[in-house]
Amino acid sequence: MSQETAVLFANEAFYLAFSGADIDAMADLWAERTAVSCIHPGWSPLFGRVEVLDSWHDILSAAETPEIVCSHARAMITGDVAYVVCYENFERGALVATNIFAREAGRWRMVHHQAAPAPPPEAPEIPDHTPTTLQ
């Protein structure tokens, strides 16, 4: 599996945990050795694993977790750090996200997330940027 594919899988895992309201998976995919931070749409930034995971606990424990589908993900990798720019598609509109990952013991783990409102994607999904198969 190429590193780009590995990063995009890590990104996809984040959205699977989100859409599945899987708090354990969400906790597991955030970095443990690297400082973490998170900027939810319209929120002040959160810093540190406790504060960030508490926010996800609250969001994923809500009665109505919104359906979310990631698309148009593009990964940029420099050494042991990578970031992904992607759309987050909800029923009521789209957000665009910056997700930063660090490689810890060979595994890409999330260190930062920012999502904010954006126009819906103009172009259809680009298959090359979707990790559909292991290489």
Add this chain to the structure above:
Amino acid sequence: MSQETAVLFANEAFYLAFSGADIDAMADLWAERTAVSCIHPGWSPLFGRVEVLDSWHDILSAAETPEIVCSHARAMITGDVAYVVCYENFERGALVATNIFAREAGRWRMVHHQAAPAPPPEAPEIPDHTPTTLQ
């Protein structure tokens, strides 16, 4: 100068170029060897140096470039990649930004910027996170 200070100086240079509508400085501070991307508030993401710098050219050439002051900047560094989370304070409100930098030939250069609306910062500026002196 510590790497954290160097990253925060690079971040400050971005806001000086922005507030000074200095297109040359803005072009100079964006990376040349690393892929770049940019998500302006409410925009679709932009990819590549030409597209990103064209957007800054349009923004900085506008008749009324808004006054902007960066505050509460915090830098996280892993090897040759760093990111800064900070507030962008305008007269009419605040944005919060994720700015990613890569070290090219010893110099921290911007590779990604996302800014989006946020509540104004609650706490006053933390002096430790402001690069006021060279070390």
